[in-house]
Amino acid sequence: MENNKSLGKQIWKNRWNYLFLAPTIILFTMFTIYPVIASWVISFYNWNGMEPLNDFVGASNFIKVATDPGFWKAFKNSFIYMLGVVPIQLSLSLIAAIFLNNPKLKGSTVYRTLLFLPVVTTTAVVGIIMAFIFGTYNGVINELLLATRLIKQPVNWLGSANTAMAIIITVGIWKTFGYNLIYWLAGLQSIPGELYEAAKVDGASSRQQFRYITVPLLKPIAIIIILLAIIGSLNVFDLVKVMTGGGPAYATDVVATYIYRYAFSTEKGIPRLGFASAAGVFYGVTTMLIAIIQGALMKNANRERADYQL
Amino acid sequence: MNKQSRYYEKITHIIFTIICFAWVYPFLWMVFTSFKTEEEMFAGGLHLLPSHFNFGNFIRAWEQANFSIYFWNTVIVTVVGVLITIFLTSTSGYTLGRYNFPGKKFFIGTVMVMMFMPKGYTIIPTFELIRQLGLLDSLAGVILAQVGGVNAMGVLLFMGAFSQIPKELEEVAKLDGASYPRIFWQIMLPMVKPIIATVSIFQFMSSWNDFFTPLVFTLGKPNLRTLGVGMYSFIGEHSTDWVGMAAAASISLIPIIIVYMCLQRYFIEGIAGAVKG
Numbered sequence: 001m002e003n004n005k006s007l008g009k010q011i012w013k014n015r016w017n018y019l020f021l022a023p024t025i026i027l028f029t030m031f032t033i034y035p036v037i038a039s040w041v042i043s044f045y046n047w048n049g050m051e052p053l054n055d056f057v058g059a060s061n062f063i064k065v066a067t068d069p070g071f072w073k074a075f076k077n078s079f080i081y082m083l084g085v086v087p088i089q090l091s092l093s094l095i096a097a098i099f100l101n102n103p104k105l106k107g108s109t110v111y112r113t114l115l116f117l118p119v120v121t122t123t124a125v126v127g128i129i130m131a132f133i134f135g136t137y138n139g140v141i142n143e144l145l146l147a148t149r150l151i152k153q154p155v156n157w158l159g160s161a162n163t164a165m166a167i168i169i170t171v172g173i174w175k176t177f178g179y180n181l182i183y184w185l186a187g188l189q190s191i192p193g194e195l196y197e198a199a200k201v202d203g204a205s206s207r208q209q210f211r212y213i214t215v216p217l218l219k220p221i222a223i224i225i226i227l228l229a230i231i232g233s234l235n236v237f238d239l240v241k242v243m244t245g246g247g248p249a250y251a252t253d254v255v256a257t258y259i260y261r262y263a264f265s266t267e268k269g270i271p272r273l274g275f276a277s278a279a280g281v282f283y284g285v286t287t288m289l290i291a292i293i294q295g296a297l298m299k300n301a302n303r304e305r306a307d308y309q310l
Numbered sequence: 311m312n313k314q315s316r317y318y319e320k321i322t323h324i325i326f327t328i329i330c331f332a333w334v335y336p337f338l339w340m341v342f343t344s345f346k347t348e349e350e351m352f353a354g355g356l357h358l359l360p361s362h363f364n365f366g367n368f369i370r371a372w373e374q375a376n377f378s379i380y381f382w383n384t385v386i387v388t389v390v391g392v393l394i395t396i397f398l399t400s401t402s403g404y405t406l407g408r409y410n411f412p413g414k415k416f417f418i419g420t421v422m423v424m425m426f427m428p429k430g431y432t433i434i435p436t437f438e439l440i441r442q443l444g445l446l447d448s449l450a451g452v453i454l455a456q457v458g459g460v461n462a463m464g465v466l467l468f469m470g471a472f473s474q475i476p477k478e479l480e481e482v483a484k485l486d487g488a489s490y491p492r493i494f495w496q497i498m499l500p501m502v503k504p505i506i507a508t509v510s511i512f513q514f515m516s517s518w519n520d521f522f523t524p525l526v527f528t529l530g531k532p533n534l535r536t537l538g539v540g541m542y543s544f545i546g547e548h549s550t551d552w553v554g555m556a557a558a559a560s561i562s563l564i565p566i567i568i569v570y571m572c573l574q575r576y577f578i579e580g581i582a583g584a585v586k587g
Contacts, residue, residue, distance in 0.1 A: 007412060014411035016490035024402035024460055025417065031436060031458030032424050038438075039430030049434070096329075099322060107323070113574050114330040117337070120570040120577065124521040124538035125562045128545055129340050132552060140339060143356050174333070179581060186582035238521045242542055259431055264526055277431045284428025 043278035048270050061278035071279060073250055074258035077165065078283075081240075081254060082233040084169035085176075090229060093177055097184035098214075112185070116178035123175060127242035130171045134158055161251035164244050168252055172239055176232065180225060187221040188214070223298045227291060234287050255283045337563070343556035344368065351552050367557035371544075375554065377561050379533060380540035384518060384562075386449055387536055391457045391517040392510050398460050399509055400502075403468020404494055408475075421462050433526055440527070449534060452527045456517055464509040467583075471502040508580035511573065518566050537562035 011018065043062070046055040065071050096115065100108040118126065133140045134157040145151045157167045191214065199209050237256035240246060246253035246261070262268055263276035338358060343351065344367050345360040371377045406414060436455050437446075445451035475498065483493045499506075521538040528534040535543065544558055570577055 010412055014409065017405040017409050017411045020401040020405045020490075020494070021417070024398045024465070027398065027458045028421070028424075028460045030439060031454065032460060033420070034439065035432035035435040035459075036424060036427055036429055038435035039432050042434060043430065049438075099326070105319065105322060107326075111326045111330055112578065113571075114334055116574075116578060117334060117567070117570065119581075120515055120519075120566055121337075121563050122519040122521070122538045122541075122566070124519075125541045125559050126336065128541055128555065129336050129559055131545075132555070133336055133339060138352060138552075140335075140356070147356060182578055182581045238538075241521075241525075242545075263431065263434060264529060273434050277434060280431030281428060284430055288426070288428045 039277050040281055042274055043281045045274045047272075047274045049273050057274065061275050062282060064275060065279045065282050070250065070253070071255075071258060074246075074253045074255045075283070075286075077252060078234055078236070078254040078256075080165060081169060081172065081236055082230055084165070085172045085233045086226070086229045089173045089177055090180055090226065092173075093180035094184050097181055097188055098210075100181075101185055101188045112181065115181055118175045119178035123238035124242050126175060127171065127239045130167075131158060131243050134167050158244055159248055161248055164248060164252045168240060168243055171243070172233065172236065175239065176229075180229060183221070183225045183228075184218075187218050187225070190221070191217045223295065226298070227295060230294065231287065231291060255279070259283075337567070340556050340559050340563070343553060344560045346553050346556075348551075348553055367553045368561070370554050371558040371561060375540075375544055375548070375558060376532065376535075377537070377540060377558050380535050380537045381561060383449060383534060384536040384538075387453055387456070387524070388514055388517040390449075390453050392513045394453070394457050395461050395464060395513040396506060396510060398457075399464035399468050400499060400506070401494070402460075403465050404472050404498060406465070407469035407472030408480075408498075421465065425462050433523070437526060446527070447531060447534070452524050452534065452536070455523050455527060456520055457513070461509065461513065464512070467505050467509060468502065471505045472498060475501055507573075507576050508583060511577055511580050514569070515566070515577075 042053065044056060044058060045053050046057045046061075047053050099105065100112055102108070134142075136142065136154050136156045136159065139154075139157075141157065142151070142154045146154065155163065157163050195213050195217075196209055199213060204212070235256060236254055237260070240252055240254050240257050241260070244252045246257040259276045259279045262272045262279070264271065342358050342360055345363040345365070347360075347364060347366075350361060372381075405411075406418065433455075436458075440446055440451040440455055443451075443454075445454065479497060480493050483497055488496070519538065520536070521542075524534075524536040524539045525542070528536070528539055532543070541555075541558055541562055545555060548554060
């Protein structure tokens, strides 16, 4: 029996396994475990990145983060972005998926391929193109609205606080729509076709089929899709950074651009890496708690529903 | 098919055609604007097509705006990143998926904990680490920062695939005297080609499109910029050169669009598999 052998012998017996695992363990320790722990440690120090890490300040960075109106503005904006993107994107992509899942619809692969296209492109580059398309002068959107006389003056879409966030949300919906379309399609295809056949035989309308077959059977995968969409949108950076940089007057500043400003940009003077790390940890913990609560609530709702149906 | 359902099908096609045109319009705009002259651009209007195709903007972006450097930097970062990722995830997925050994559960547990642990701002210590390794002024630093953390999802995908291969196969190979690395390389790895494709595509997308890591690592080092960062600094420096911007954007996006169009089935199956699994 293997269990009777000494640990040393077992390790020697598995030497190839350890050798195969070694590169991964070394790099994983260096570039995942160490940075996560270090980011927590740094958040308790006052540090500009140049001097040695020796100015321990306790929780003071966290207090500064929690009392900075700029942080809460960015925090609020991150959630506005998430709440603007997720519901619209998920419902529109579900509708599109239901249409494209129809095997009788010819050319659905072409539509799917085109709708997924923005996903594979570089967000930073696409954001810049979109900034031109929504540009004040010669921007396609303004030209179109002027030509159809819907507006009289060119609108400074990204330059005014009222519209900038709405434009970023619109582009955000467009950019990651394809992911959710594919996720929904995968979910729809996992529902056995016989269920619909049987429902048809029983005379169920397509609305009833959706209500009593599609919705309940999509629930488990829907929870994952919703969580992925929420987490992804709460961490938006590239799009905001290149389209507005958080402006005008921080109207579109999200937590990721806020932290970046303190860690790497020169606009706030000397880098405040301890403060930036504290903001990162604070936000990471908050969003994780929200994800846990969300997950628990949805699971609960699911269970109640299941009980009810039984 | 009856008349009514044919009518509905037609409507569906019309709606999807309109939506898809609007959907890819920004890319069409980008490509066609790349060929326009500056005067033509600023004359405005909604003409999508250029009056004639001129390649001057591409030459300007490629040569003067350094997009040739950015392009090759991105190619190197992406190709090396994909190779490293496949090496790490396949070797570790193989041992974890097929063998039991002391410490295995602990390792998998650690990976899981790390996946769900709030990350803080890990780019700062990563930057410090790369600096201490003396790799700050090289593409190697960017690559390590991108893929050194090991793609945990890739490991899990390989683990699952390797664990489903029947034991008999390697028993036979062992009897024939094949060594452990040879069994892995010649027998096992060829059996999980679909996973290799999936993980490669994911890594290709994330390396080619990454903005944040190269942005931080190439601050003040224009020669190390990748395409995304190059675009960002380009609009900072030449904010009025719209047609040059469009050409530079085309150089950045057309390669990945072509790869996607050729391999779109694998892209979509890979993404779908990630949420099913």
